[in-house]
Amino acid sequence: MSPVSAARFTAEAGVTEIPMLIGGEWRTAAESYEVRDPYRNTVVARAQRSALTDLDDALDAAVKAKAKAAATPAFERAALLRRAAKLLVERADMIAEIMSRETGKAIKDAKAEIIRSQDTLNLSAEEAVRIEGEHIPLDASAMGAGKI
Numbered sequence: 001m002s003p004v005s006a007a008r009f010t011a012e013a014g015v016t017e018i019p020m021l022i023g024g025e026w027r028t029a030a031e032s033y034e035v036r037d038p039y040r041n042t043v044v045a046r047a048q049r050s051a052l053t054d055l056d057d058a059l060d061a062a063v064k065a066k067a068k069a070a071a072t073p074a075f076e077r078a079a080l081l082r083r084a085a086k087l088l089v090e091r092a093d094m095i096a097e098i099m100s101r102e103t104g105k106a107i108k109d110a111k112a113e114i115i116r117s118q119d120t121l122n123l124s125a126e127e128a129v130r131i132e133g134e135h136i137p138l139d140a141s142a143m144g145a146g147k148i
Contacts, residue, residue, distance in 0.1 A: 016045045020054060023061030029054060038104040045102070074129045081125035085118045 018035075019026040029048035037044050048054075072080075088095070096110035105113075 015043050018045050018047045020048045020050060020058075022054060022058045023064075027054075035102055037101050044098075074131065078125040078128040081121050081128060085121035085125070088114060088118050088121065 017028070017032065019028050029050055031049040031051075032046040033049050034043045035045040035047055036042065050058075092111055092114045095114055096107050099105055099110035099113070100107050103110075
C-alpha cells in the first residue's frame, strides 16, 4: 500500500489520518494528535503519537533490514533513489499543498523545497554507484579494537 493510499480521510472534510509505517506495515497508535494550519488554526491531519513499543518495533525492523540493505547492489540503490526523485516531482503539487497547509509555507517555497529534495535524491543516486575511498582503522586504542 502506498503512503498516499495508506492515509485515510476522516469524516471531517479534508482531514487525513496519517498512519505509521513500521517494518513494512501501516499501523495506527492508541493515540493521535491534530496537525493544524498555523494561520487558519484548522485541523489538516491527525498524526500518530508513537508509544515506546512503536519505537522499539521500528528499531527492531531497521536492524533486521540492515543486512538486506547492505547487500543491495549499488545500481539498485541508485535506481531506487532515482525512482523516489521521480515520484516526488510527479506528486509535487499535492506535496506542496500539504506542506503549505501544515506549515503555513507559501506554495512556491514548498515547491522549491521539493525541487531541492529531488536534486538531493538524484545526486545521491549518482554517488551510490561511485562509493569509493579509504578507511582509517580505529584500533589505535583499546576502545577501537576490531572496528574499521
